[in-house]
Amino acid sequence: VAAGGGRLGESAGGEVGSEGRWELQLKGAGPTPFSRAADGRKVLRSSIRELLASEAMHALRLPTTRAAALVSSDARVSRDAGNNGQLREERCAVLARVARSFLRFGSFELCLNETDGREGPSAGMTEEGLAP
Secondary structure (H helix, E strand, C coil): CCCCCCCCCCCCCEEEEEEECEEEECCCCCCCCCCCCCCCCCHHHHHHHHHHHHHHHHHHCCCCEEEEEEEEEEEEEEEEECCCCCEEEEEEEEEEECCCCCCCHHHHHHCCHHHCCCCCCCCCCCCHHHHC
């Protein structure tokens, strides 16, 4: 999401590595090849919401990512928190999360192309822009 925050396909995360059967991902650490011109930063408000939602899902025994750490910084970015066109400055945060896999439904949208008559969130990007 280009400076929008909280919308599908934000891609503010990047995989750091894996250990055994677990993968580690940092969300909000900066741009990734899939950021589509967004700044790759997450704000504290949405990071806390993601942490609480993932822990609630875990408590319900639903497979989900788990937050390993949440770190806030003094850096600030402008976001439209109310989706009403009003930008406000918000504190940035980085969420480290772990999961067995970060394969998600949105990953398959990369396979869509114009010949299908459908476009995924990365439509229009060159292959160089999609390469890690």
